Amino acid sequence: MHPLIEQLRGKLIVSCQAYMGEPMRHPETMAQIARAAELGGAAAIRCQGLSDIAAIKGRVEIPVIGLWKEGHEGVYITPSVRHARACIAAGSDIVAIDATGRLRPDGSTFEDTVEAVRGETLVMADCACMDDVHRAVAAGVDIVSTTMAGYAPGREKTEGPDLDFVREAVAVAGDTPVFCEGRVHTPAQAREALDAGAFAVVVGTAITHPTSITGWFCNAMS
Numbered sequence: 001m002h003p004l005i006e007q008l009r010g011k012l013i014v015s016c017q018a019y020m021g022e023p024m025r026h027p028e029t030m031a032q033i034a035r036a037a038e039l040g041g042a043a044a045i046r047c048q049g050l051s052d053i054a055a056i057k058g059r060v061e062i063p064v065i066g067l068w069k070e071g072h073e074g075v076y077i078t079p080s081v082r083h084a085r086a087c088i089a090a091g092s093d094i095v096a097i098d099a100t101g102r103l104r105p106d107g108s109t110f111e112d113t114v115e116a117v118r119g120e121t122l123v124m125a126d127c128a129c130m131d132d133v134h135r136a137v138a139a140g141v142d143i144v145s146t147t148m149a150g151y152a153p154g155r156e157k158t159e160g161p162d163l164d165f166v167r168e169a170v171a172v173a174g175d176t177p178v179f180c181e182g183r184v185h186t187p188a189q190a191r192e193a194l195d196a197g198a199f200a201v202v203v204g205t206a207i208t209h210p211t212s213i214t215g216w217f218c219n220a221m222s
């Protein structure tokens with residue numbers, strides 16, 4: 001296993017993302033949050049967009065998992081070779097790519113992107129279902145992640161993390177590490193994900209999205 005991935009074993013990865021039109025959507029803000037997460041013990045940062053990747057890479061010592069989201073429908077996480085190459089150029093140590101079988105806007109496939117960038121970077125495959133896991137492992141990716149479960153066809157959206165998906169993925173992924181990502185909202189759930197066999201756990205919203213967290217409190221109080 002690549003040493004950069006080995007150092008993530010059993011660790012927390014923090015996803016620092018602000019969405020279009022949101023008050024925290026600024027590379028400097030994301031870099032500050034990423035650095036704060038690093039000080040808290042995060043082993044890597046996952047982040048979106050070329051400016052954020054560059055700003056965060058310049059601020060933290062830990063590895064950066066970069067992606068580039070374009071659009072909201074269909075394949076929007078690093079949807080082409082061009083997007084993946086740009087993420088590498090911006091400073092990503094690992095590039096996250098949608099691993100679903102859906103065609104990308106430019107007509108290319110997941111395999112096309114993996115083929116083009118493998119050897120230049122480490123690839124994290126954002127999967128929605130077991131078909132994606134099989135596809136990603138066959139393509140030779142470095143990491144499989146449950147990122148898209150509940151957000152693309154294939155699996156129901158679970159209340160918390162999809163731990164059954166983690167277990168099923170671990171059972172077939174062989175030596176390829178499986179990360180648990182998506183709806184991990186509490187430290188206890190992060191622990192459960194490791195117990196389910198996850199190699200590492202990615203937490204975004206519950207650490208870095210104050211608008212959502214505030215809403216959780218408000219809902220509980222109304």
Ligand SMILES: CC(=O)N[C@H](C=O)[C@@H](O)[C@H](O)[C@H](O)COP(=O)(O)O
Nearest residue numbers: 015147148151182183184203204205
């Ligand atoms: C489905 C999709 O587009 N997920 C994105 C992937 O980068 C992010 O919006 C999530 O915040 C990230 O996966 C972490 O998940 P959570 O925020 O639930 O901890």
